[in-house]
Amino acid sequence: MKNNKIIIAAIVFIEMFAVSLIWGHYYTHEFNAIETEGLNLYSDSNDEINNINSKAILLEKGVYIVNLDYNSNSYDATSTMAAIDGSKSDIIVERNSLLPFQQHISYRVYIQNGGTFFLNNETSVNAELEVVNAGLDYSKTLSGFYFAGKMLLLLLLLDVCMVLFVYYKNGQIKKEHLILVSFIILTSLPLTVPYVLHGHDVRFHMFRIAGLAEGIRNGDFPVRLQPNWLNGYGAATGVTYPDLLLYPFAFLYLIGMPLYSSYKCYLLFINISTICVSYYAFLKIGKKETLALVCSFMYSFSMWRLIDLYTRAALGEYTALMFLPLIVLGLYEIYYTEKSISYAFIIGVTGIITSHPLTVLLVAEAIILFLILQYKKTLFISNICKMLKNGVILVLLNAGILLPLIDYYLNEGIGAGSVSTEASIQKHGIYFSQLFTHDYLIEGNSVIGGIAQEMPLTMGIACIVVIFVAVIIILTRKDLKNPILIRQLIFIDLIVTYMSTAYFPYEWLLKNSPVIYKIIAAIQFPWRYLNLATIITVVLFYLLAVEFESNIHYKNVLYSIVVGITLFQGIDYYSQELNEQTRYYSYLTDANMDTFGDVDNFALAGVDTELMQDSSIKLSDDDIEAEILDKRGTNYTIDLNNKTDNDQYIDLPVAGYRYYKTNDDKLTLKQGDNRCLRVMIPAEYDGVFAVKYTEPVLWRVAEIISLFTVICLFILGIMQRRLLRERKLC
Numbered sequence: 001m002k003n004n005k006i007i008i009a010a011i012v013f014i015e016m017f018a019v020s021l022i023w024g025h026y027y028t029h030e031f032n033a034i035e036t037e038g039l040n041l042y043s044d045s046n047d048e049i050n051n052i053n054s055k056a057i058l059l060e061k062g063v064y065i066v067n068l069d070y071n072s073n074s075y076d077a078t079s080t081m082a083a084i085d086g087s088k089s090d091i092i093v094e095r096n097s098l099l100p101f102q103q104h105i106s107y108r109v110y111i112q113n114g115g116t117f118f119l120n121n122e123t124s125v126n127a128e129l130e131v132v133n134a135g136l137d138y139s140k141t142l143s144g145f146y147f148a149g150k151m152l153l154l155l156l157l158l159d160v161c162m163v164l165f166v167y168y169k170n171g172q173i174k175k176e177h178l179i180l181v182s183f184i185i186l187t188s189l190p191l192t193v194p195y196v197l198h199g200h201d202v203r204f205h206m207f208r209i210a211g212l213a214e215g216i217r218n219g220d221f222p223v224r225l226q227p228n229w230l231n232g233y234g235a236a237t238g239v240t241y242p243d244l245l246l247y248p249f250a251f252l253y254l255i256g257m258p259l260y261s262s263y264k265c266y267l268l269f270i271n272i273s274t275i276c277v278s279y280y281a282f283l284k285i286g287k288k289e290t291l292a293l294v295c296s297f298m299y300s301f302s303m304w305r306l307i308d309l310y311t312r313a314a315l316g317e318y319t320a321l322m323f324l325p326l327i328v329l330g331l332y333e334i335y336y337t338e339k340s341i342s343y344a345f346i347i348g349v350t351g352i353i354t355s356h357p358l359t360v361l362l363v364a365e366a367i368i369l370f371l372i373l374q375y376k377k378t379l380f381i382s383n384i385c386k387m388l389k390n391g392v393i394l395v396l397l398n399a400g401i402l403l404p405l406i407d408y409y410l411n412e413g414i415g416a417g418s419v420s421t422e423a424s425i426q427k428h429g430i431y432f433s434q435l436f437t438h439d440y441l442i443e444g445n446s447v448i449g450g451i452a453q454e455m456p457l458t459m460g461i462a463c464i465v466v467i468f469v470a471v472i473i474i475l476t477r478k479d480l481k482n483p484i485l486i487r488q489l490i491f492i493d494l495i496v497t498y499m500s501t502a503y504f505p506y507e508w509l510l511k512n513s514p515v516i517y518k519i520i521a522a523i524q525f526p527w528r529y530l531n532l533a534t535i536i537t538v539v540l541f542y543l544l545a546v547e548f549e550s551n552i553h554y555k556n557v558l559y560s561i562v563v564g565i566t567l568f569q570g571i572d573y574y575s576q577e578l579n580e581q582t583r584y585y586s587y588l589t590d591a592n593m594d595t596f597g598d599v600d601n602f603a604l605a606g607v608d609t610e611l612m613q614d615s616s617i618k619l620s621d622d623d624i625e626a627e628i629l630d631k632r633g634t635n636y637t638i639d640l641n642n643k644t645d646n647d648q649y650i651d652l653p654v655a656g657y658r659y660y661k662t663n664d665d666k667l668t669l670k671q672g673d674n675r676c677l678r679v680m681i682p683a684e685y686d687g688v689f690a691v692k693y694t695e696p697v698l699w700r701v702a703e704i705i706s707l708f709t710v711i712c713l714f715i716l717g718i719m720q721r722r723l724l725r726e727r728k729l730c
Contacts, residue, residue, distance in 0.1 A: 199313020413605025
């Protein structure tokens, strides 16, 4: 064993040395930046397309940055780089849109093999395109990290295979661990294609990663405002849609990984984590490894989770799904063990708070219903104390996220318009027959008035089978070990499934109890209750398997049916998704970022986002001169001259969120037209000033409280483990 560790350590050292050499090679490469004159741009048009091309450019392997200043009057205008000989294997680049409401674009070009290339800018024959300035430069940092990173990932994969083989051969890895690896491979098969499959929200979440990277680049942490959204006006997605787990993947993009690859890495991370977390949770509950494996597979390969991953690309929701098994484990620890603090419950709830606030509402509804049904245990003083203690810890732990969210919800109206009090969400509910389907329209969406052209809306046939079996068992068998708990879970499962359908009386609630309706309808779509139905059904399956434990035949039949149906329906879904999905993305950067259709619930309430396509400074008088000298994220340097004898104002192309500050006491900030940031100017003011977004002290205090709570929980956890170890020794 010792020799194995020495050999592995030596191999890792050699690999790191090789990776550092690759990084050094690309980082020390010299390249003279080429400006407009050096590119020798010329017009090359025909009857269909207007082209503005560059001369042939000889480039070596590396990552290059193209900068373009332009004027365009068409959405058809694009810019890209291509190989002279037409080869696509030598270069990775996308065709970037030259949007008419912007005048600058910057994008990456990944040269895989040295050769001769040219810059191509084109638009339709009836449109106008002018390239004002163009530039091409080599990025040492991106090149070094990109090519060294590719080698590192390859070596890491080989190392994992090597470690698994060596340790399994020596009996140090159980077969269950290898089965978990096979689960990870199976759930991640759609990631093996060289692009990201189209999903409803995939662009939105890729742009979130890019926005985080931009904020980090400009020194913001945490990144509350995405500075490059809405044509540079900014959007507070970091406040209303917490993105704690996205930071590592934003960093990967920042140091050279293509944007779509960063998103795929996040998907892989979620698949690995969901499988391991669900296995751990069910193993801790019953100490039954085979059952924990089956539950992990049933959950991680469930239809609704796969739909969230690949059809909907609902990053917040599928991230929250990763934490639901921990909440199940946490409730078990609170109700059925002597633990006063459940780390599983705390981490699980914190996970969904930091990934998808709407799922918090769903989970809260299910937990409240569970507490009511379990009222005899709930009213134990010890359990009440446990819940209060865990609740206080959760509030302290998440203060840094909850306080900004509540602040902007109450004071800026962000997200407040996401719940309609005039139209019912019932029309988006599922029809009963859809729960049993296995043939879908992969490119469908949530439609109204039928199921034609609609996306898959089912938790999977395996889950339906489990519910039916549970109902039959509870009605026919009198010798069950946990009949009350099984009845309660069946009831909760049926309730949440019912709430996902078009038959639940949402319209009646809207008319007769609008307050309750507004709380429930905050989820926006009834089918989101399938998140709860899936995890509850898996827990129900776990309890059924325990009941069949003494009868090996029945237990094996149940395992085979659930695993077989889950596997078949999952593979069938993959086949349709991979073969029928005609849209896909391979965004290298956020250069194609048009976020105007993606921020309905994150922009300031009442804002007309179309007006933000104009990025000019609005002046209250023609005798005012104003220019943005520098913009770095949410930091602006502005030269301003008020030539009039009166107080005036300017409206900056900046969304007027609270907590923007200026360094000049003569100026005041407020919201102007379309809730843009307005600067109030005294008469005859002439000077240069700065505007900066600064978190309030209260937010910083909340973040410190959260950090302090993490440290305390970490120390407490170590102390508890030591105490437990000492007790075992005694």
